[in-house]
Structure formats: structure tokens, C-alpha cells
Amino acid sequence: MPSRTIGRSQGAIISEYYNRTNKLRHRKSRPSIHDLKFAARPSIRQYSLEFDPNNEAEEEKRSLLVMELQNLSSAQRDHLLQMMPVSLAEKRELRHATYVQEASVPRRGSLPCCSRTRYHIIMGFRNLWYSLLSFVYSLQPWHYSLKQISGRFGSSVLSYFLFLKTLLMFSIFLFLLSLFFIVVPQAMHPPKAMSKRPFTGMELLTGAGSFTFSVMYYGYYSNFTLNEVCVNGSRCKSTVGKLPYNMPLAYAFTVGIAVFITCIVLVYSMSCSFGESYRIGSSSGNLAHKVFCSWDFRVIQKRSVRLQHENILIQLKELLCERMQPISLLMTTWAKIQNLAVHSLMWILTLGSVMGSAILVFYISEYMHEVSKSREEHGSEILLLPLPLLVSLINLLLPYLYSLLSLWEKQDSPVLEVYIAICRNLILKMVILGVLCYHWLGRKKKYLEDQCWETFIGQELYRFVMMDFIFILLDTFFGEMVWRFILEKKRKRKPEFDIARNVLELIYGQTLTWLGFLFVPLLPAVQTLKLLLLFYIKKMSLMRNCECPSKPWRASHMSTIFITLLCFPSFLGAAIFLSYSIWSVKPSDTCGPFQTLGTISEAARVWVQELEKSNPRLLWFTWIYHYLLKNTFCIFLAAGVLMIVIYFYIEVVNGQRKIIVMLKEQIGNEGEDKRFLIQRLHLIYGKQKREENVGGESWRSPVIDSDTISEEREANP
Secondary structure, three states, rough: OOOEEEEEEEHHOOOOHHHHHHHHHOOOOOHHHHOOOOOOOOOOHHHOOOOOOHHHHHHHHHHHHHHHHOOOHHHHHHHHHHHHOHHHHHHHHHHHHHHHHHHHOOOOOOOOOOHHHHHHHHHHHHHHHHHHHHHHHHOOOOOOHHHHHHHHHHHHHHHHHHHHHHHHHHHHHHHHHHHHHHHHHHHOOOOOOOOOOOOOOHHHHHHHHHHHHOOOOHOOOOOOOOEOOOOOOOOOOOOOOOOOOOHHHHHHHHHHHHHHHHHHHHHHHHHHHHHHHHHOOOOOHHHHHHHHHOOOOOOOOOOHHHHHHHHHHHHHHHHHHHHHOHHHOOOOHHHHHHHHHHHHHHHHHHHHHHHHHHHHHHHHHHHHHHHHHHHHOOOOOHHHHHHHHHHHHHHHHHHHHHHHHHHHOOOOHHHHHHHHHHHHHHHHHHHHHHHHHHHHHHHHHHHOOOOOOOHHHHHHHHHHHHHHHHHHHHHHHHHHHHHHHHHHHHHOOOOOOOOHHHHHHHHHHHHHHHHHOOOOOHHHHHHHHHHHHHHHHHHHHHHHEEEOOOOOOOOOOHHHHHHHHHHHHHHHHHHHHHHHHHHHOOOOOOOOOOOOOOOOOOOOHHHHHHHHOHHHHHHHHHHHHHHHOOOOOHEEEEEEHHHHHHHHHHHHHHHHHHHHHHHHHHHHHHHHHHHHHHHHHHHHHHHHHHHHHHHHOOOOOOOOHHHHHHHHHHHHO
């Protein structure tokens, strides 16, 4: 701090910190008198070390300070050097001199041989542990790629790729869960073979054909306990040496546990993201902290140094743009009215396009259902593609229309512009998915009651996922490239990365995966491959076709917004769809693990009844199922306890926020006091310097008490 060094020479500072080392050494336990030698010299702490302007005295104090630093522990030594108000070069010289003299002076008898060996072993293991941690950290997926994107395009574009990485983790979790508990057990005990169709290649696009009766879809799985020797499908005793595996129960529990764990992880991630993004005491937006404390001095490679330099540059631009005054505050009343009218018109056009698209999708889906009957007669799988093509085309073209509409709105805040675009695209995609869910469970199920309607819905969702991926590829390779050529010819610049449109594409694809997890157990595997390819394709397109945002803005809240949108409209809608399918819809009577039940949820009830009959020692489990899990009062009680815990947590957070605000105000007041004190010290120091030049008298450090400061502040407000 400047107030700590005004009117003080380097020798005075060294003297002061030499005396501090004395105090630190006094805190240590004194050695026993039997350990002292008669020839021991007197302690250097007996000498008086006052301020001396001569260089020789300063060097002597410096050497004494180095000797005292050697007697301190490494932690105390580093802390003391960090607190010294001297230049960084001086601190490095003191640290170097301390370690050099410490290495040159032999310490006989300081450590026994065994203790020294143990010390070196501990230090070796600690260095090995730190090296392993650094190696594991470098093995994180796309570690260097994310740093490269952050350095060139800022945190706003980086938030898209971090969100893609999060969705990839969700898809991998669902895939592993379904693979080990559903797919592998059923593949080891395949059902009775049916007539298989030859593979034509169209199955990769339509999901029909030879894929229909496979582990891909719901209809392939058995409705009995595996490891049982049965000829006619009736229940028999399990084979000796093998544990029975109840396939209906495993299927239902796997889906339920996957949904429950995903919900817990989403809520926890959202709460953590809210805590990091909206924390009042965070220093991420402090410009001084970013300027003086953001550089990592451990970085030595040229590539890493360049990336860190670009990253800090972009972050400084983002912070400076946040401090600029919005243009809307400078607008006149008439200009604000015109702006409001333009925004209202844009929203009317947006909602009108959404309603028109929903009506079009509904009637096309009804028409395609009639056409699908003729497909069964002619055997053409091409007739399955028009509905996914139409929905993917709407999801591709309308976001571009919304981007053109945003040009007339002229939002001065890039953050607000992205939020509005996300809101419009989200409304479009959620309305279309709602129409499709109604079509599948409300209309299609009635027409296909004598068939395996679950497999048909699974095929529809598979086609939607594949068509969405194909249109994303076409848009990336052709749309963004053509748009780059146009802007380079017309405006001599490249386009910016459309965060809103790309993020909503990810949310839409993940929603399709959650909707289809009940009917297509291997759909998360398809989504995993899709996200892996998307990362590298989008990164390549970003590096070649896009430029850094013209208005850099700090995406401090973007990850929170993305997780919130993924949790509430996307996951909540998928959970409602799955819950309705499990508890209210009757399964098909011709296929699937629940073909003999009234609803999918009855699988747990049937298993509990069988468990009660076969093993009376587990009656306590059946009691828990009947009186706790199925009891509505217990469910409401648990929900009430959860709400109370959430309420107390919110109150604690609000109290912490108030305390942080008070502490920040106190820090601001202390900063103003210190600024005033520094100004007064400068004035008095300059006055006494002038007197010294005139009268030749030496200057002594002025002492200003609190009463003088108060009087001066009242006189000079």
C-alpha cells in the first residue's frame, strides 16, 4: 500500500521487518539450558537497529534480516516476504539470498540421519502427488481446446462448449446405466428369434427395418425373470448356480433411478452455479484484481503464455464493456416509445410464427399417420422421414428469422440480446415438442393399441435425433461458411458465433434423449456420439468462420441460465412425459417387459408381492413399500421437510448477503479514510521537504492522530 511506504527508505523497511522476525522467533519454544554451549555468541537481537541512511548500515541490516529469515519456517518466511512493502525484485533477491546461505551453511546435528531420510521421503512423495494431480488435471477432456477458445473468443463463447461438455457427461451416465442393467443382461439371454430383415443402410437414418426387433428398442426386452428355463414363456424355477434377474423390475428401476439421479445432479449443479454467479463477495468483476493478480507466473511454455495473454485481454475488454453506460439511458421519451413499439411488434411476429409452426406440425403428423398405413403395404421407409424433416427445417430456419428481427430491435446490451434470442428459440422448440408428445401418447397410442406403440415412438425419437444432427452439420458446413463469405465480401469481417441458437440446439437434442430413454435404451449412446462429433465440428467452424464478439461481454451468469433452462423447461417436461407414461398409460399387450401389466408402475407392486410370498423374512421391506413409498401423507411430509430446509438455506444465504454488503461498505469507508490520510501525508511531507531545503533541517516522519484527521475532513469535505 502507498500509505505504508510514504517518507520511508528501504533501510527503514528492512529494519522494521527484521524486528518482526525477532517477534516471530520469540514465539518459538526456548531450547533447554543443557543444549546451550558455553561458547555461544550473544544473540544479534541485542543490537539496536535504527534507521541509518548510510549504505553500509543498510547492507548490514539486510544481512541480519537474511540471517533471521533463515531461522524461520518456510511458511513464515514466505508470508513475511509477501507482506514486505518492497519491490518484487527486492523480494526475489531476499528469498534467493536466504536459500543460498541456508544451503551453504552446514547444519550439524540439526536433524538426525533417520529424520533427514524420512524428511526427504515425505518431500519426494509430496512432489510425486502434486505431479500426479497436475497430470490428472491435464487429462481432462478438451483441456487445451477450452483454453484456446476462451483466449480467442472470451467467456461467452466458452460457455457454449462447457455446456456441451456437461450434456456429454449426462449422456454418458445414462448410457452406462442402461448398458449394464438393461442391455447386457438382455443380450446375454435373447428372446425367441423372430424373422429378421436384411440390413439396407436406411436403418441408420430411419431406425426401422432390421433395428426394429433389437436391443435398441423397448419391444425387444422380455417380460419375465431371466435365468429361468421356460419353454412356453411361463414362470419356472431358476437354474442352479445362477441368480434370477427380473427384467421388468430392472427396466423400471433403471429408468426411475436414472431420472432421480439426473434430477438431483441438475438441482445441485444449478444451486452451485447460482452461488458462484450471483455471489456478492466475488472478486471476478474487480478490474484491479484482474490487472494485478490474474497472471499465472508458473506458466513458462510459449503456447500457454500466448493463450493466457489473449485470455486476460478478452476478460479486460469484457469488464470495461460492462462499465459502459447503456445507450437506452440516454434515449429521449419519444425514442423509448418507438423502441417499445418495435419490441412489441417483434414479439407478436415471434409468437405468431410459433403458433403457425405448431399447427403445421400437428396436421402434418396426422397426415403422416394416414400415410404410414400405406407404408406397411408398400414397405417404403422413406415415408417415415417427412415429419422429422419438417420439424428440423423449422428449428433451423426460424432462429435465423429471429436473428434478423433482432437487428431491428438494436439492443445495446449483448447479454440482453442473447437472453431474448434464447427465450424465443426455447418457446419454439418446447411448443413443437409438446405437440409431438400429445400426438404420440394421445393420438398414436389409440391407433396402435394392437401393435407395439412403444417401439414406434422410440423410432420416431431416434429419427428426430438423427435429423437434428444432420441439419446441424448442414448448417455448420454450409450455412455458417456461406454467411462468412457474404460478410467478408460486403463488410470485410467474419460473423459472430450465435450462442443462443447453438445452445438451444443442444437443449433440444438432450430433451429428445430424455424423452426417448424409456422407449430406446441405447438412445443415450447415439447422443454421446453426436455430442463428441459436435464439439470438434463446432470448434473447427468457430476457428475458421467466426470472429471475436464486437461487444465483448462477461458470461458470468450464462452457465447458470443454461443449467436452469436445462432443468426446468427441458428436464421437467421430459420427467412429466415419462411419469405420465409410467403411471397412467397402459403398455402394449404384444411386446415389451410390461405387456401383462396395467401400467409400468405395477412392476414394483408385483415384485413386492412375489417377494412377500417367497421370502417372509423381508416383510419389513414390503411394509416400507406400502406405508412409506405409496403413502401420500409420507410423500407430502417429505416434500414439506425439503421445503423447510430450502427455506432455511435461503434465509442463511440472505443473511450472508447482508453481512457482505455491510462489510463492503465498511471497506469502502476505510478506503476513503486512507485516501484522505495519504493526501494529508503528501501535503505535510512536501511542506517539510520545502522547509528542509530552505533551513537544511532533517525531516522526521509526521504523526497525525485521529482528531486531526476528523477536523481536517470536516474543514475540507
